[in-house]
Amino acid sequence: MNTTHFLHWPEGLPTTVTFPETSIYENLEISTRRYPQKPAIIFYDSILSYAQVHGEVLALAGYLQQVCGVQRGDRVLLDMQNSPQFIIAYYAIMRADAMVVPVNPMLMTDELAHYVEDSGAKVALASQEIFPRLAPLVGKSCLSHAVVATYSDYLTAPTDLTVPDFVRAPRNVPDLPGVIAWTDALAERHASRRHEAGADDLACMPYTSGTTGKPKGCVHTHRSVMVNAAGSAIWSGHVIPDNVTLAVLPFFHVTGMQSVMNAAIYCGGAIVVLPRWDRDAAGQLITRYKVTTWTVIPTMMIDFLSNPRLSEYDISGLKRISGGGAAMPAAIAQKLLDLTDQKYMEGYGLSETMAASHINPPQRMKQQCLGIPEFNVDSRIVDPTTLKELPQGETGEIWIHGPQVFQGYWNDPKKTEESFAELDGKRFFRSGDLGYMDEEGFFFFTDRLKRMINASGFKVWPAEVEATMYQHPAVQECCIIAARDAYRGETVKAVIVKRAGADVTEDGVIQWAHEKMAAYKVPRIVEFVEVLPKSATGKVMWRMLQEKELGNKGA
Template identity: 75%
Template sequence: MNTLHYAHWPAGLPTHLTVPATSVYVNLQISALRYPDKPAIIYYDSILTYRQLHEAVLALAGYLQEHCGVQRGDRVLLDMQNSPQWVIAYFAILRADAMVVPVNPMLMTEELRHYVEDSGAKVALASQDVFARLAPLVRTTGLVTAIVATYSDYLTVATDLKVPDFITAARDVPHAAGVIAWSEALAEGGVLQEHLAQPDDLACMPYTSGTTGKPKGCVHTHSSVMFTAAGAPHWATSMVPDQVTLAVLPFFHVTGMQISMNAVIVGGGTMVILPRWDRDVAGQLITRYQVTVWTNIPTMVIDLLSNPRLADYDLSGLRRISGGGAAMPAAIAQKLLDLTGLTFMEGYGLSETMASTHTNPPQRMKQQCLGIPIFNVDSRIIDPTTWLELPQGEVGEIIIHGPQVMQGYWNDPQKTADSFIDIDGKRFLRTGDLGYQDTEGFFFFTDRLKRMINASGYKVWPAEVESMMYKHPAIEECCIIASRDAYRGETVKAVVVRKPGAVASADDIMHWAHETMAAYKVPKRIEFVTALPKSATGKVMWRALQEKELAQE
């Protein structure tokens, strides 16, 4: 294990961290005991205290157990935008000894079908703005019950903030078999069983795609979720209950879930929830509640700093601005530094590692750098073919051993076996990302061993998009590649061969794609060709198309 980076370790912190040996739910239970009347959530000026949050969690957990039959180890789908209900649902599922299956609320029906069938979820908690996409699966698959939430139920005070229509919408839950309104479920509650979950029990299963196209569940226990939840607040900001976090990264994504929600709950802090990015509302919330911590993606910072009304907002309360998913442009980082005196803290993590494994130390932050391995993490650079460790400066595959690494992929022992290697008696996750270490032990990303597109922090897997694009009646062949984008970093491009006689236009195909898949996967550019380049064995030579695209830019 290389320890070069210890010379730049955050002052006063040990390199090893011991985290609570309890379930993740207990974090909320303890904070509710300690800070019952303190705001846990601020939602467009409406406040939910820790006592109120915990009471709602217990009521919903009782309903899940008594009326939905949820048992230890069951998987429960969670399909909502950031909201008080998302937080309540998450902890209620854990209190019921079940495993949270968080899904992107942008997913369409056929995409959701895979999550339901693969996870074996019998119960789903969804919001009414997305429920129409989930509804066709209730009682036509293994999904027996759906609890449908209305965001406006938690708007309890008047506000001068701009609230989206889908948040203010009145309750409109359909009357159908297997469907119940959130408000009714909480009102009915149920008899709670003893909380049995231990650190090695199933806790959360975020999905990630891959080269084969179908999303795969990353199996995390309470122990792996607990590690980043409890460790993150220690790294750069004191874990005190007076920290205020702007929670705008989606909770279904591990960074938003862990850094903007779970870490806040561990410390008894307050999360100011913004369901959808709005630079003006973000500026107002940062000002109004003197937000101290904001984790984001670079496009949000770019948008905020380009706001003509920026001078109207008071950003002086901010103590840490951090993020990942894509490198922060140097010019934007400098502008942020000039305005706030804060250096953007970049980090690195995966769904497979339940957020951060590498972060820049607060006293030695390098830009466009993944940072150094955090507590208890052994990360190395190896030759992806020989598996031999490489010296500083040489590019190879980033591998990770640490307590936050997943158990494996759900119901896929072969993919699990392919994703891990044993070195020095340790089990390392192969990330598929290429990078190097500098002479101080800091890690830098250079390229991908795996085929993936990073669009504003959303990971798009070409094979998954291609499999859906082939369902279009006019498409004979399709290859998905990345195209550079000034705002998103990368965007999705489709190179398409139309079937003989087909006349579908690029607009026609993009419109169809919007109806078929989540918006971030939809090709923003389409190029029609007469044939795709292929190898002697008939495989599409996607890399040749990718290199040609990059050469044109």
């Protein structure tokens, strides 16, 4: 294990930390006992105290157990945008000793069907604007119960902030078998059983797509979730209850879930919740509630700093601005530094590591850098062919050994086995990302070993998109590649061979795709070709198409 990076370790912190061996739910219980009347959630000027949040968590957990029959280890689907209900639902599922299955709220019915069937979820907690896409699965699959939340139920105070229509929408939950409105479920006030889940029980299963198509569940226990929930706050020295964090990154994604939601509740801090990105609302909320920490992706920060109204907002109280998913452009990082005296703290992690495994130390932040391995993490650069460790400065695959590494892929022992390897007597996760370590022990990303598109921080796996595109009656062959995008960094392009006699346009294909998959996966560009390049064994040579696309754009 290389220890060069210890020379740049956060001042006053040990290189290893003893993390709590309790469930994630107990973080909320402890913060409630400590700060019962303190704000936990701020939602467009409506405030919920820790005592209020915890009371609703207990009521919802009781409903899940007593009415829906949720047992220890069961999986419960959570499909909402950022909202008070997402936080309450997340902790209620864990209070019921079950495992949270967070899904992207942009997913369509066909996509959701896989998550339900693969996880075996019998219950879903969904928001009202999303539920129509989930409704066809209730009672038609293993999914037998759904609790439907209406965001406007939590708009309890007047506000001059711009509230989107989908948040203001009045309650309109369909009267269907197995379906109940959130407020009705809580009103039944069912008692929850004694909490039994411990550090090694199932806690959360975010899904990640892969090179073979269908998304795979990453199995995490309370122990692996706890490491980053607590570690995120400890790393920057912000383990204090008076922190206020702005939540604009989606909670279903591990970065927003861990670095924002779970870290804040671990500390007893306040979470200012935005369901969707709005640069003016963000500026107003930072000013109004004296936000101290903000985790944000580069595309959001670019938009925020380009706002002509920026001077109206007081963002001087920010003490930590962090993120990942893509490198922050140097010019934007400099503008942020000039305005706030804060450097953008970049990090690196995956669904398999439940957010960060690497992060820049506060006193030694490098731009466009993954950072250094955080508490208790051993990370190496390894030749992906020989499986031999490489010296500093050479490019290889990033391997990770640490307590936040997942247990494996749900119901996929073969893929789990392929994703791990042993080195120096330790079990390492093979990230599939290529990078190198500099002379100071900092890690840098260079390329992907796996085929993946990064669109505004959302990972798009071409094989999954291709599998859906082949459902189109006019598509004979399809290859998905990345195209450059000035705002998103990369976007999705479909190179298609049409079936003989098919009459379809580029716009027609894109419109069809919008009905079949989440918006971030939909090809923004479609190119029709006569043939796709293939190898001697008949495999589509996607890399040739990719290199041609990047070459055409001056890469």
